[in-house]
Amino acid sequence: MASLKVFAFDYATAGGPLPRPLPHALACQHAVLLDALLADLAALPQVTLSTMADDGASASARMPFRQRFAAGVQAADAVWPLATESARLLEGLSREILDGKRILLGSAPGAVRVAASKLKVARALADGGVPVVPTFRPHGALPDLIGAWVVKPDDGAGCLDTRLFGDRAAALAWIRASGAQGCVLQPFVPGRLGSLSLVCCDGTARVLACNLERVAMRDNHFHFLGSTVNGLDDHDGELARLGQAVAAALPTLWGYVGVDFILADGGPVVLDVNPRLTVAYAGLHASIGCNPAGLVIDLLRGPAAMPAAPGQRRVVSVDVASADIGNFGLEA
Numbered sequence: 001m002a003s004l005k006v007f008a009f010d011y012a013t014a015g016g017p018l019p020r021p022l023p024h025a026l027a028c029q030h031a032v033l034l035d036a037l038l039a040d041l042a043a044l045p046q047v048t049l050s051t052m053a054d055d056g057a058s059a060s061a062r063m064p065f066r067q068r069f070a071a072g073v074q075a076a077d078a079v080w081p082l083a084t085e086s087a088r089l090l091e092g093l094s095r096e097i098l099d100g101k102r103i104l105l106g107s108a109p110g111a112v113r114v115a116a117s118k119l120k121v122a123r124a125l126a127d128g129g130v131p132v133v134p135t136f137r138p139h140g141a142l143p144d145l146i147g148a149w150v151v152k153p154d155d156g157a158g159c160l161d162t163r164l165f166g167d168r169a170a171a172l173a174w175i176r177a178s179g180a181q182g183c184v185l186q187p188f189v190p191g192r193l194g195s196l197s198l199v200c201c202d203g204t205a206r207v208l209a210c211n212l213e214r215v216a217m218r219d220n221h222f223h224f225l226g227s228t229v230n231g232l233d234d235h236d237g238e239l240a241r242l243g244q245a246v247a248a249a250l251p252t253l254w255g256y257v258g259v260d261f262i263l264a265d266g267g268p269v270v271l272d273v274n275p276r277l278t279v280a281y282a283g284l285h286a287s288i289g290c291n292p293a294g295l296v297i298d299l300l301r302g303p304a305a306m307p308a309a310p311g312q313r314r315v316v317s318v319d320v321a322s323a324d325i326g327n328f329g330l331e332a
Contacts, residue, residue: 002046003046003047003048004046004048004077004078004300005047005048005050005076005077005078006041006047006048006049006050006078006079006080006105006297007050007051007072007075007076007078007079007080008034008037008038008049008050008051008079008080008081008082008105009034009051009052009069009072009080009081009082010030010031010033010034010082010083011081011089011090011093012026012027012030012083012084013027013030013031013034014052014068014069015052015065015068016069016083016089017065019087025320028320029279029320030082032279032282032318032320033082033277033279033281033282034051034082036281036282036284036285037277037281037293038051039285040285040291040292040293040294041080041293043291043294044291044294046297047297050072050075051072052068052069052072069093069096070100073096073097073100073102074100076102077102077103078102078103078104078105078300079097079102079103079104080105080106080293081093081094081097081104081106082276083276084157084276085112085115085116085155085157085274085275085276086116086153086156086157087155088113088116088155090106090112090275091109091112091113091116094106094107094109094112095109103300104254105255105296105297106254106255106256106275106276107252107253107254107255107257107275107276108252108253108254110252111250111252111253111254111275112275114250115250115253115272115273115274115275117155118135118152118153118154118155118156118184118272119135119136119154119184121250121272121273122134122135123135124249124250125246125249125250125270125273127249128245128248128250129245129249130242130249130270131268131269131270132269132270133186133187133262133269133271134186134187135184135185135186136184136185136186137184137185138151138171138172138175138183138184138185142168142172142185143187144168145168145187146167147167147187147188148164148165148166148167148187148188149164149165149167149168149170149171149185149186149187149188150162150163150164150165150171150186150187150188151163151165151171151174151175151180151183151184151185152183152184153182153183153184154183154184155182157274159221159223159224161221162221162222163220163221163222164188164217164220164221164222165220168185171185172185189262189269190262190264190265191262191263191265192212192232192262192263193213193214193215193260193261193262193263193271194210194211194212194213194232194239194261194262194263194268195210195211195213195227195258195259195260195261195278195280196209196210196211196239196242196243196246196259196261197209197211197229197256197258197278197281197284197292198243198246198247198253198256198257198258199255199257199292199296199299199306200253200254200255200257201254201255201299201302201303201305201306202251202254202302203247203248204244204247204248204303204306205243205244205246205247205257206243206306206308206309207234207239207240207243207309208284208288208292208295208307209229209230209280209284209287209288209313210230210231210232210233210234211227211228211229211230211232211280212227212228212231212232213226213228213260214226214227214228224279224320225319225320226279226317226318226319226320227278227279227280227283227317227318228315228316228317228318229280229283229284229286229287229315229316229317229318230287230288230314230315230316231315231317232263238267239261239268240309242259242261242268242270243259246259246270246273250273253273253275254299255296255299256276256277256281256292256296257273257275257276258274258276258277258278258280259273259274260272260273279318279320280318282318283317283318284316286314286316287312287313287314287315287316288312288313288314289311289312289314290307290312295307
């Protein structure tokens with residue numbers, strides 16, 4: 001492949017405007033992912049890498065974010081944005097990159113928009129025959145199921161602002177009392193929480209890692225603790241088939257994609273689709289013994305460049321601090 005000038009950046013840590021300040025623990029997660037991505041891209045001989053200075057000392061770092069973003073896009077051949085899909089941030093950045101006639105090293109904006117909504121992605125996956133956790137609006141018709149229910153923002157990311165209630169009535173009562181807007185409800189599905197690290201292209205997918213996700217409960221909030229990369233086995237190929245089914249249902253997913261799922265008694269059910277780097281990426285290179293950013297760059301040659309299944313799957317733990325992120329969220 002010819003030399004490729006790649007501009008990679010993290011929206012939040014580079015000073016992109018946010019509706020609320022970024023808590024320290026979440027900022028650390030963003031920084032860890034950006035460092036991992038930059039290290040992987042810098043190791044590729046065909047890539048000339050640029051990013052946004054964030055030390056506050058250089059003249060460019062003191063420029064407004066929009067000016068630095070536009071300059072970075074203009075100087076690059078391809079752009080790899082790191083941003084939450086909440087509040088349509090990732091979708092908007094992706095559209096601007098494409099409008100600037102640059103290669104987007106990520107999923108199409110339409111796929112990002114669907115994945116940003118818990119309700120929309122659940123419906124799209126169900127329409128594609130993918131097993132998915134049922135998702136409902138609070139003012140719609142809800143099934144009369146016995147057991148716990150989960151309330152979360154429709155456009156939330158990960159565990160942020162995600163709460164567990166003992167039954168449907170308690171969940172609805174909290175929504176009414178709090179005046180929370182834009183929430184969805186899901187019946188609680190017991191099981192082990194996992195995720196897939198995929199590379200996707202034109203409706204196909206390859207599983208790079210099957211990860212065990214670690215989550216704790218405090219004051220009825222879910223708190224993300226970290227990911228054990230390749231901490232789950234897929235001896236029968238069921239998780240590989242799940243990843244392929246997700247890619248087929250959302251065929252404009254491209255590059256690195258994370259899929260959260262629950263290993264329930266009846267098999268895995270999808271909880272969320274993340275059209276961006278997930279925390280597991282920080283341990284992926286060490287786990288599979290090859291450069292995941294290079295696998296994504298290779299996909300610019302099309303589906304024929306889809307990598308083979310990794311020959312190495314070493315268990316790698318990525319731990320995060322989550323004590324101060326329970327109330328962080330991005331709102332439209």
